[in-house]
Amino acid sequence: MSSSVLVVGGGLAGLLAAREHARAGRRVVLLEAAPVVGGAIAQTHLGRLALNAGAEAFSIGRGAVDALLAELGIDGAAVSPREGLGSRLVSAAGVHRAPGGGLLGIPGRPLAADVRAVLGTAGALRAALEPLLPARIGARPGATVAETVSRRLGRRVLERLVAPIVGGVHSADPATLELAAASPALVAGLARHGSFVRAVREIRGADTASAGTRVRSLAPTMAALPAALRADLLARGGLLRTGVEVVEAGRTGDTWWARTASGETLEASELVLAGPPDMTRALLAEAAPEIAAAIPQAPSAAVRLVALALDAEALDAFPSGTGALVAPGTPGIRAKALTHASAKWEHVGEQVRAAFPDAASPHLVRLSYGRPGEPLPEREGIEGLALADASRILGTELTREQLLGAVVIDWDRAMNQALPGHRAALDHLTALLAEEPTLHLTGSWRAGTGIDAIVRAEHHHGSHPTAEGTPA
Known part of the structure; x- marks a missing residue:
């Protein structure tokens, strides 16, 4: 043939x-x-509920996907996140609203109140000095994210802002992820402006929203x-x-x-x-x-996802907004990210209520596991681990009695x-x-x-x- x-x-x-x-x-x-x-x-099912088994959103920054959807005639299926919620960053410093106006976690305004809340005053001041450094600092070809960010902006920016995004978005370790591959725009911006802070300001412009809100789904x-x-x-x-x-x-x-x-x-x-x-x-x-x-x-990184359907009145207030990214080494939490899907997407909330009509406050949360160099948690008993992690991230105790159903999804080769x-x-x-x-x-x-x-x-x-x- x-x-x-x-x-x-x-x-x-x-x-x-x-x-x-x-x-x-x-x-x-x-x-x-x-x-x-x-x-x-892909999609999977939890009882009568169809849910995303992999990618759950796409970036709208360049408009490429929106244009494709229009060509395919399915642009009417596109939905935006619920407004006003934002997302959270979880680290040893606690749970904080994700700062707006950043790129790969690098802040465009290091002294902004939302950045100071995560970094502390000392960490924010250290990051604010970055534009004064020579452009050559951290600009070595092939440099990793960790090498460049720590040298230019300090360890707290790396550990509390950048590492959660690199782990949650790229399923990678900042110590081994090449910066030029993760964000060519930042490398080009550093060469152009001699500063990451100035580069981020140019790229993001007046857009001060967090990256997690600049997405759509279907x-x-x-x-x-x-x-x-x-x-x-x-x-x-x-x-x-x-x-x-x-x-x-x-x-x-x-x-x-x-x-x-x-x-x-x-x-x-x-x-x-x-x-x-x-x-x-x-x-x-x-x-x-x-x-x-x-x-x-x-090399590919294995990811294990756990979707939990819960009947939990405390989640009606969306305590972590649309979800959270977790810094490596955060005490007591093994998950690297949590998406409160029924909070982030109104259509998911409607689907969850339709799938579990007898529940008073049905919600869907999805946790992801799998940091490079760490073994995945065993499938047996992972529901208990996910409940414990979700409890800590969301700030409210979640129990098996509130569990309406769960599904575990494995991706062995999804992230390179x-x-x-x-x-x-x-x-x-x-x-x-x-x-x-x-x-x-x-x-x-x-x-x-x-x-x-x-x-x-x-x-x-x-x-x-x-x-x-x-x-x-």
Whole structure:
């Protein structure tokens, strides 16, 4: 069987790539090993309640996803967070409202009252000195987030503002995450202004909202997006096959081919690999060894999510706003993030009430576990751990008697770690791919964290724009 374009991988990046080729009039075949497309944009069920099993929102900063939704005809399903709640940061300093106007946790106004509340006066004063430092401080190519932020802004900014976001959004350790990969905009801003503080002010402008409010979601769940992309691809004549694992890829002359686990061979004039970097590297090892060797090591971080449906009157006041990010090492809390989904999204609140009509005060909260270098908590007994963590984060005792139901969701390969040298490796890889116009590599490991980053990368045909993600 032959086709113009063969796409391996049906996550968001693969679906977008397939759509772009189909829009250009090419015949497209997309193969996905899982039973459904969408990757980490998925839904599950807790009784009668459909809920997000992975990504629960997308950034609206650049407008790329909103434009895509309009093209797909599902922009009417987009919803914004409940206004006025904000989110929280939890650390050894306690629970505080997340400061507004920052980027990757770096404050644009270090002496603002909401920043001082988290950092303390000494920490805020230390951060306020940052614009006076020479631009070269912390600007070493390949520097990690921890190295640069601690040198320029101090340990408290790193530990109480940046680390919770890096852990919750990127599922990464600031000590190993390359700053240039996490936020190219900050690196460019430092080069332009000689200061992170001044760079953040320029990038955020008059926008003083916290990053957690600059998002939208889809009703009933984010799974509406891959479903719409699937329908669009099929309407354009594309062929989509799920449950098909590709185990080998190669090239004969000008023709690319892929062999499936069942022994079937498919051919195409162009090949798109839209899987994790290790899978992509393995598939190209013989057909394109130089490109395979240039794919950066970006190990995946496992994440375990626990969704709790609770009948708890104390949560009616939304005590932690839309949710919270937790700093590493916070005493008594193992979760790295909590989303109070029924507080953050009005449509989720309505769905929870409909699913549990006999509950007086039904709520849905979702906790995430999985910091790099730490073992995941065991599935057995994790509901008790999640209840204890939620109690501490939300500031109210939650018990098993209030538990209406729970579901545990595992993601083994959803988040890739951009280690030092990642950005330079991507630039080298891009140069090599320019010499192979019939081979395309895509995915979050190239685009950056978050739905918006992947959409913009595909729109720019493989470029690597600035990415600010949303909490896991």
